[in-house]
Amino acid sequence: MYHLAGSSVKLSCLPGGVRIRYNMAMRKLLSRRRLVVGIVVVFFVLALNVFATEARGFMVQVSSPFQAALWDSGNSISTFFGGGALQRDNQRLREENLLLQSQIVSLQDTAEENEELRKVLQFELTGEFPLVMGEIIGKTLADGIITIKAGEEKGLRKGMPVITSGKGVVGRVHEVFQGYSRIQVLSAEESKFEAKVAGKEISGVVAGQGDGKIIFDFVPRDADLAQGDLVVTSQLGNIFPENLLVGEVAEVIKTGAGPFQKAVVKPFFHTKTADVVFVVLL
């Protein structure tokens, strides 16, 4: 397999043989002391997996003051260079738009609801279900996880739904610590929940695809799914309250001869612009 010749090692297992200079530098690198340190590190890392939750909780608690400060400063700088007051107005109008769309969906679903119910829906969100506000302090977009500044002490539990002020779906509580929680956003690859199309008798499953993308899958092929349709949560699955806004159908995909069609959905929740979310205490 290998042949020592002076200070070189020839690895004949590789095509054409590869001669690597096993010189003093490599010998020093692989010294006994460093090998022992390496073995200790390997055991330490393996042990970390036994206490993975506690280790991550500790990291979140230690890092959260710095993350909160960096988040605020990054937000201020991006707002300043991104238009300042104009961007804040844009964000406020976007949230108001989502709330108005949510009101339209509720009225469509229960047509006999009258003017008094419309007034109730225009009150603060806490009139509908108990909420806890959580300020976003960090994002790990590769895993579809965001960190918020609300935890066990405020009654949060794993699995609780998370929404925006405009009643748009954010995701679900994934891990809870003292003072902080990690939220799995709806575009995370492990995220799946029942949903429906507002105003139509069409049901399906919203599945996260990673990188901020979601699809609306397992929709019967003969259903009249169209671009622009509003996707909202359904009561099936008991994950989210009904009629929370998920997103808008951007593209309908019908492939092969299978019984289902699916659609690419543009989510209403944007990780980049959101600063606070609300956890529904169910």
Add this chain to the structure above:
Amino acid sequence: MMRIIQMCLVLYAFALLQMSFFVHFLPEGIAVNLIFPAVLFIAVFERAESSLSIAAAVFGGLLIDAFSETVFGFWPLILVAIVITVKLILENYVRLPIPKKF
């Protein structure tokens, strides 16, 4: 030892910056990774007998694992493999006069 501590602090700062600061400046769904290039930088510009890049790979990988959902040890393993490959290539096949600073 002081260099290792300094390196750990720098990598920790990079981890916090990539999660909480730079997300405001990038398009939706795109995240910057500062730890990878930092570890590669150390691997390229360190002396052959130094192991600072391997320590950086282990610590940087653990930071990535701590702030994500992967098993602890996944990213240290990948980064250490990359660092060792880079060091082998630089030592045996590259003849550029790269200054060795670490």
